[in-house]
Amino acid sequence: MLSGTLFALAAGLMWGLVFIGPVLLSDYPAVMLTFGRYLAFGLIALPLAWLDRASLRRFSRADWREALRLAVVGNVLYYLLLSSAIQRSGVPLPTLFIGTLPVVIALSARLRSRQGGTPAALPRWTSLAPPLLLIAAGIGLVNQAELAALRQDPQADLGRYALGALLAVGAVACWTWYPLRNADWLQAHPDRSPRSWATAQGLMTLPLGLAGYAATWITFTLTDAPLPMPLGPRPALFAGLMLLIALSASWLGTLCWNEASQRLPTHLAGQLIVFETLAALGYAYAWRGHWPDGLSLTGAALLVAGVLWALNAGRRDARPQAHAPMA
Secondary structure (H helix, E strand, O other): HHHHHHHHHHHHHHHHHHHHHHHOOOOOOHHHHHHHHHHHHHHHHHHHHHOOHHHHHOHHHHHHHHHHHHHHHHHHHHHHHEEEEEOOOOOOOOHHHOOHHHHHHHHHHHHHHHHHHOOOOOOHHHHHHHHHHHHHHHHHHHHHHHHHHHHHOOOOOHHHHHHHHHHHHHHHHHHHHHHHHHHHHHHOOOOOOOOHHHHHHHHHHHHHHHHHHHHHHHHHHHOOOOOOOOOOOHHHHHHHHHHHHOOOHHHHHHHHHHHEEEEEEEHHHHHHHHHHHHHHHHHHHHOOOOOHHHHHHHHHHHHHHHHHHHHHHHHHHOOOOOOOOOO
């Protein structure tokens, strides 16, 4: 339990970095950030795959297909939606949407186990209502703080801000599916190395990143987009940041999460995703160069309190009168 929690903490600290990339490179479109990141991840995975070649040979075609599915949804689609949301709404609001993942994942895990015939009870809505209200209030307060800042900017676009919030919801959907599916595979293959599984997913992102980046380059060239290709207006920063995020967040973060997923029940691992939210908010306000205001601090505190309350309520309700293992 202790080592699994520490691995989840390390993953959260590294994943928090991905929220800053779209801010540092705000003049780059989200599609370029996404495919640049995963092209770099795929290239980093090549030497790692050579070192892990003995373990990778044990993977079947079905395993590689699963790694590809995880790479498409949990990596490429998730980050495309998230980076688009951040560039439209700023960091805090999409971060808090992602912060609801522990509750969404825990509920989804229990729903899946129930539908699969496992007698895992679902938390009662009467137990969930108060913490869900706290979560909604937390998101609402941060939203109010961000909207107040937007109203002070005469060039602000509220429609763009709302679209960012909607894209963040799509990112939540992707990252609800990914950890559950990833944990299913890891728990079904306890003899496989989490490091090799992280590397396998990295290898699957290489053709995705290469094809996506090439398509982006061709599209920008044909449409005379005002963006110098292949590395944009700040090539050194772009290439360096893509490599840093690919190594720390994509590979090391996935490795740490895989280690945590093999050691912890799915619902507990879902709870610890809150580390990512706190890290991302900390990085965002550090980049802005000021502490969050009272509304934002209160909103973040309400969100964390609501998440922990909801998961604790869920565990109490899922605890059987006599049986029912947790999902």
